Structure formats: structure tokens, C-alpha cells
Amino acid sequence: MQLSYFLQLLLNGTVAGLGYALIAIGWTILLGMARLVNFAHGTMYMLAAFVTWYLMRMQGFEYLPAILVSCLVLAVLCIVMQHMMARQIQTQDLTSIMIITLGISYILTGAAGLFFGGTPQNIASPLRALRLTVGDVRLTGLDLTIILVTLIIYAAVWLVLRRSRIGAAMRALAEDGKLAQLYGINPALLLGGIFAFEGASVALAAGLIAPRAPILTTMGFQEVILTFVIVVIGGIGSVPGALVAGLAIGIFISFFSALVSSAFALSAVFATLLVFLVARPSGFGKGI
Amino acid sequence: MTTGAAVMSCRDVSVRYGASVALHDMSLDMHRGEMIGVLGANGAGKSTFVNALAGWSRGAAAVSGEISLLGRSIARVKPHVRFRSGVALVSEGKNVFGRVSVSDHFRLIRIPAPEDTRFRVTADEIFELFPRLAERRSHLGGQLSGGERQMLALACALLSCPRVLLLDEPSIGLAPMIVTELLQTVRRLVDRGLPVLLVEQNAEAALKVVDRVVLLETGRKVLEGGREVAGDSRIQDAYLGKRKE
Secondary structure, X not given: OOHHHHHHHHHHHHHHHHHXXXXXXXXXXXXXXXXXXXXXXXXXXXXXXXXXXXXXXXXXXXXXXXXXXXXXXXXHHHHHHHHHOHHXXXXXXXXXXXXXXHHHHHHHHHHHHHHHOOOOEOOOOHHXXXXXXXXXXXXXXXXXXXXXXXXXXXXXXXXXXXXXXXXXXXXXXXXXXXXXXXXXXXXXXXXXXXXXXXXXXXXXXXXXXXXXXXXXOOOOHHHHHHHHHHHHHOOOOOHHHHHHHHXXXXXXXXXXXXXXXXXXXXXXXXXXXXXXXXXXXXXXXXXX | OOEEEEEEEEEEEEEEEOOEEEEEEEEEEEEEXXXXXXXXOOOOOHHHHHXXXXXXXXXXXXXXXXXXXXXXXXXXXXXXHHHHHOEEEEOOOOXXXXXXXXXXXXXXXXXXXXXXXXXXXOHHHHHHHOHHHHHOOOOEHHHOOHHHHHHHHHHHHHHOOOOEEEEEOOOOOOOHHHHXXXXXXHHHHHHOOOOEEEEOOOHHHHXXXXXXXXXXXXXXXXXXXXXXXXXXXHHHHHOOOOOOO
């Protein structure tokens, strides 16, 4: 294998992997802090991509404002979901939450199909047109943005969790929500913030990653599955773990697709997950 | 020495868990500089009472009756808001976070603006009161001994500048010497004006520091009075082990 080809595969894998990690950050926080799952995560990614596309194509928004509005819309949607599941969240009824979020996922997919149609669409990101070349290795401005934004978001989340009052409050909530009340923490407000972050972060991820390929209202399943794999392999609730897991999966898929078969790349990821779950059930990262 | 009007009052407070009534029509006033000991056997309703004052419960408790702080009703106020209003509860059992460091426990507490009705303790004073915590700032709550955890929970409650302090069984699992030291520390805070409600099964230790005693039996107040009620046969027999022959 030529070095330039190897480096190109490595770079492609890095961009894809950091993209997966960016999609997963919201769920990592939701699972790590609130011990909750959201199987509508992938559909929210799809919805955010279409909101961005709709704002740009139909409403004349520029790329960045469209992403910001999409973040706001998804944050509000997640807060609405939090209120819908308030009783189940309070009792940590994970089975009901799983079923409710799956139901929401199907409703959102149907609604998106009705509203946005079944035709594939493209988000016209101006960053795609920027092309950078180092030797024989190429990347777009969008690729570079995904790398930088993901690293910045992860560093910011890690700093907030480790160094701020809100981070300490989130770790307290993750451990014992009832006791947290005796320290003046409002669990419902904090949970609202976590849900809003999940929505906004998945919308940001969609705004940056979805322009790389045509978008369809049926997409989202692969994203939710990959997110779940990243969260589990990374060590449930581990922020650095999710970053490393996303990166590892992206690079693995890149090399596996190029050297073995792209058709079996996801199967190989799941085989790896199974090996991981047997060998190291807690993942390789430490929880929050 | 007690002064002025009641800081915290409750009238006819009852608590139900489903069909079962755990506390019946409890009424009490707490004043500045006063330490009230709530005594009783297991299941007498002591923790239920103190939790009801803080609006807090691990179960599904239904509380009725009136609870007020400085004359204002707080009966329908959520526990985190009561805490911020100055009702600090150090609960029984797990009262610190095992995966949060000592310094982050302090970071959790939002220190309110100075006010006359609040009992102000600075972080420096906290470390003077509990020097062990200063040495263990970077330790996680789960790495502390039982006594250190009680000190940490108490320190956090004090850092919030409480108007009243509610202590639920602080002596559980602690060596007698540490219990004495802890209760004496609390007594010194009371002497500086902080009203304290102390729920305690260790009646002997409690009676040395409290000003007033309330005795609960099966969810009902059966006795209330000054420290002299320690001579009452119900307390002598059941809690001080001095059964008359």
C-alpha cells in the first residue's frame, strides 16, 4: 500500500470517526448523566439535516444561521420529549422510555416524509467547495471543520464537566438525583439542559456531516446504531471514551471498506462490539 | 439561648405513604440559638418528620399541614428551593456523592447574598471546623470514612448559609468519640445562633447538647419539654436503658 493511499484512508477514517463522535456526544451525556436512552437520536439527526436544508433552500438562510436555527429547533423538540416522558424519567422506567423514543422516531420519520417528501436532497454547504491538498492527501473545508468542531466540542464538554459547578451538579445528578436536591440542585432543570444539549449537538452534527452525502427522510437508523456502539465501546458516559471509540470505528470502517469490503463494514463493527462486550463489558473509558 | 419569633414552624404536619400514616399532626416551633432533639425508636417517624420539613423523601410521601420559614409558607415548595431558602437537611445514610470530590461538593453549593437571617460560615471557617476536609479536598466522597462523610455533608449544609439546620441521625455508624466531637461542634454553631433540629436514636449523646426534647412514638408526639424531660420514665426506660425494677 502506498503511503499517500494509507494516509488518505486514515484521514477519511478520522473525519468519519470524529463525525460519529460528534453525533454521539449528546447521547453520551444523556446516558452518562441521566441514565436515559433515546432511540429517536438517529431520526433527530435526519430531522435536523432536513430542517437545515429547508431553511437554506426554501427560506433563503445562509449555511451557518440555518444550522443554528436547526440546533434551536432540535433542542426545543428534545425538551418537549423530556416533558412527555416526565413520569417515566422520574421512575427510571427504561423499557417504557425505549419504546416511547422508538415510537417518536417512527412518528418523526413519517412526519418528515410527509413534509419534506421522499426525494433525496443536498445541503449546499459552502465549506465543501474549499479543497485543501497536502502532498497527495486531500480534504475539504467541511472535513477540516468537522475535525475542529468535534475536538472543540469534546474539549468544552470535558472542561464543563470537570471544572464547573454545572459539571459537578451533573455528576451529582448522575449518581443520585434525589440527594442532589438537598444540595440545591433542580434535577428537572438540569435534565432539561441535558436534553436540550442532546438535541442541539445532534443538529450541529447533522449540519456539518449531512452535506457530505444526499439526505433522505429514511436515514437515521445507521446513525443511531453507530452512536449506540460508540457509547457502549467508549464506556457508558465517558466523554474521552466516546471520542476515542468514534475515531477508532471511523478508521476501522475506512480501512475495512477499502481493503476488505464496504458491504460488510457495519457487520465487522458489530462483531467488534460483541468481542468488546464479552472481553470488556464496561468499555474502555471511565464513566463520567 | 433562644431569641425572638420562630424561624421555622410546622402545624399539624402529617405524612402518609400510601394508606399508611407515618406521622400524625406534628406541630413544632424552632427558634434562633435553639437545638431541639427529636427522639424515638426505629419507625417512630423521626426521619419522616425531618424529611417533611425539608420537603424531601426517597419514597412517595404525601405531606399535609402547614410548614413556614420566617412566617412564609413553604409547604408546597420543592426541596431544592427550600434548601436555597435556608432549610438545610443532612439526611440519614447516604448524604454525600461517592463519585464527586470534596472540593466539588463545595462547588455544588450556591452561596447566597449576605442577609441577617442567615447563618454565615465562610469556607475558611469550614476548614477550621473540619480540618480533615482540608486535607482531603481532592478525595472522592466514596473514599472518605463515615465520620468524614458526615463532616462533609454538614460542611456543605453550613456553606449554604442556612436559616435552620436539620440533622438526621448524624451518629449512625460513627465511633462514640467522633459522635461527641461532632455534636459539640454543632452545639457551638447553635450557641452562635443557628437553630438546629437533631433527630437522634442515641438519646444519651443527644441529651447532652439539646435545649429541648420531643419524643415520638408510632408517628405521634408523646412528650415535649426542656432537657429536664430526660428524667421522664418513658425516656429513662426506653432510651437510656435505666429501667426501674
